[in-house]
Amino acid sequence: MNVTATTITTSTTTIALQDIWNTTSDVVSRYLFIILNYIELIPGGSILVRYIKSSHKNDPIRTLFEIALFIFAIRYFTTAKYERSKKDHIKLKNSEIDELIDDWMPEPLVLDISPKEQWQLNSIPIVKGPIDTKVNLVGEEGDFLNFASSNFLNFGINPIVKNECKKIIHSNGVGACGPPNFYGNQDIHIKLENDLAKFFEVGGAVLYGQDFCTAGSVLPSFLKRGDFVIADASSNVAIQKALQLSRCEIYWFNHNDLDHLEEILIDLQKNIFKFEKPISRKFIVTEGIFANKGDSPYLPRLIELKKKFKFRLFLDESLSLGVLGKSGKGLAEHYNIKRSEIDVTISSMANSFSSSGAFCIGDKVMTYHQRIGSMAYCFSASLPAYVARATSVALRLLTDSQDSQGESSIVKKLQSNNYQLFNLFNKDRKLSKYLKIISNEISPILHFEINSDLRKLLNFPISYTGKGSEIEYKNKKGISDKFVESFNYENLIFQKIINLSKKQGILITRSIFTIEQEALPLIPNLKIHSNVDFTKDEIEKVYKIVSKVILDVFENLTVESLSLLTEEVI
């Protein structure tokens, strides 16, 4: 059409152009149809032919243009990579290459543990025997009250669970010796999946071999390029890695700040989602009880937002199942929300359920898709059958402990222990001079961080990770030595508290993370884990001893004394 518009200008050229136009039109059409006849002979060619015919529409320029585009596209895809790398390529003679190879000296694969880090290796507790509320440690006398384990319901040493598991080893051996899709799927695993679906009233469940890799396998099986995720800015590393693998668009909302979440949602709705066709997959990603903070999001509002903006909700309930809700069904039950409202729930089986591995629950279509599309499910062996049975029995024990109101006596006991632990420390005014409790009262893990004023006095940065941090700089620059002095000190303070508590028979812990892997803001925490099997007295005892140790340590702490910590802790 453009052509005809330009032909109006002069009459002589018009005629000439008209001629050329007609002949090309003729030639193109004739050859085109000959080619098309051949194409039609290929199976499936008729679809192609129909497409070409409809696009041709007796407009040779358009056809030529499309052919040119087609050729260009092919050229682009076949040559682009080559040319790009070629431009960057320096031509070298063979002798020069040999010399460069001779000169090349790679860095060692890892750096030696420096004297300043050695304490970290030395302070890993080594348990002799079972991991119970009381443990023995290698190289230490006596037993210790174990306030460090996440086996909140202590099912791992329960005689009923043990007996059932022994039966399974008697009938199935230990390993499953194959991935689920290749004969590794035993009736025991299937029973657990059914038990989980029934317990949580959802369509299906899928088992995974390790808790940490579960998010990283579930999320990427649904989120592809062009999809959207809005995640809490204090999410755990497993989720961060999952999003890194997902190749989708990622937005972060301030920790538990659902107003901020809504703002982002409104913004995206206005600028992107309104124009989408077809619509993309969209997820809000958050945790039931945050591994890094011990607090929870306000679930009713999350559900409302996800419905309003047509998002799906992904919830990591690793630390809240068996802990929250009257029968231990997690954050959803805590807020009286049906599990089916949460599109994807994942949880570790190594915490409340005291076995190993993890699961993902949700509707049938979602779980079915994982059996084909989820990497850690398809490419890894099934869990040992007895491990699956351990969780099945734990679910049965939880169900059996319910009274007529559906309230579980086990979970109730744990919750009351959690409250007691929280309240004892929370009431203590003297402690709050140095430490702040950041976890909720419903959390089974008590998280302390050093007061921000005090941290400032000690010259600790606002965050060790995330934007503007030293570690981010090191990662960006590819500096191999990831040691951060102040981070080391802050951890040492907590380790000193841990060691002094241990001297008095109490085992507590701190946040242990791989700082260079964390991309979101984080500072170290001191942590005390609750357990259903602690008596009131034992909780009282941990409070008395630990609070005293905390005061002792902080009262004598100055910027100058930080450098002495390394020696004290070893």
Add this chain to the structure above:
Amino acid sequence: MSLVIPQIDLSGLSIEDKKQNEFGALTSNEYRYKTISRQGKPLPDPIEDEPPYHVLFITYLNYLILIIVGHIKDFTGILFNPKNYQDLLEQNGLAPWYNKFESFYIRRMKQKIDDCFARPTCGVPGRLITCIDRDAHDYNSYFSYPGTTSTCLNLSSYNYLGFAQSEGACTQAALEILDYYGVGSGGPRNVIGTTDLHLKTEKTIAKFIGKDDSILFSMGYATNASLFSSLLDKKSLVISDELNHASIRTGVRLSGSTVKTFPHNNMIALEKILREQISQGQPRSHRPWKKIIVAVEGLYSMEGTMANLPALIELRRKYKFNLFVDEAHSIGAIGPSGRGVCDYFGIDPSNVDLLMGTLTKSFGAAGGYIAGSQQIINRLKLNINSQNYAESIPAPVLAQIISSLNIISGDLNPGEGSERLERIAFNSRYLRLGLQRLGFIVYGVDDSPVIPLLLFAPAKMPAFSRMLYQRKIAVVVVGYPATPLTSSRVRLCVSASLTKEDIDYLLRHLSEVGDKLFLKFSSGIAGGSLDGSPPRWNIEDVLKETPKDCKESKYFIATANN
């Protein structure tokens, strides 16, 4: 008829029968073979037999028909019967979980043969495996379960040394430890998940492999998935075999380093990449790479091929890169003393920087490990993600690992370990040579316990799997996308728990099925033939001659001149 998979009670079996089903007793000392170390010599390049053209043509035609029919069905189905296609359509403003295009292969091809995948089983996946019968309905869209089972000869589990057992020293150890330590894991290793048993297992593994120390993880996949980010950053380069396992690819991607792949086992291509990359350095800046890791697998589980370790360490010496070998399938299963590819090739493990392996396979346990120098292991103990965030291996699993390792090395039940090793070596060679002589195309190394038998046309996968299932043999069929489009295959995983008679039974049935499905089309160039003509032995001759012949490498043409 129930739609729920039944729970099967196998307790009716006598102990003797149970033991025999899990691990067949050796019928004659003739049926053992001690693998010979290659003493540093590389393997010759494997010869891959090509199928005749008509087979390739039929294979492509197969796909073409499937694709066309699939698209027509999708198109008309969504138009006229959207109710059945709800999962693919937007609902209440939500995008479908997976889109029509991505899932096309799964819906239109895999689902048609879903009855051959994920067969539910019960009991021990030992010499025999008990599959729970099921009836497919509505083109495999759902199954029902009559409550019966089929006990099949097991060629599908990664039970190389036959440690999948519920009787014997390992089981006893696991039970005792369970009684004392409890069932599960206490938490991440660096928090409260480390017990004395973990350290003992790590030392035992390190000693077995011949490295300073090792580190354990609760899952093999996750071992690879978290390893590389602890070692590498974006100034590092990974050169990876194109057929490396998904876990390695995931791990490398998470590390943020640059990745180059080389064609499977092609050492010339690898060297070319090394020369190019070391001399050119990082893209744009041309600064030298900080670190280069070459990542390979010891034994490739879809191909039956092995890493060319002698060539690799030669390159490593010359180019100073770090070598990573994933021994998931080779540890325990390969080498005169079961110590993996280093053992097989007679190479000192100090030539490999990172030896990774899984405990799910030869040891009948679960989890993965990395063995290396003390310096590497110490660093990993502090900074690998799995160590800080993932649950540790439960104690009973450790008991299984320690006891199976001790059996292999002869410290426990002397003689049992070498019997297992010699039986898997014999079984692998016997089955492989038998198949070659019958005329099948098989891939891989003579001593590989993984034997891929090529089917090519995808339609033969379900036919093969179903026919063998009727004959009480459980096999794994794999096709695209796990293999190249045209080379769908059966993967036979040999186990030490099989007896020679089991393999006779297997060969007979494979021979019959092979005739029915026209699978015997090898040309003889890749073995099984003495004079270069296509081998088409009859089954009786194969069974008579092969147990003897398989102990001599001259009958495996591919490596005969070595």
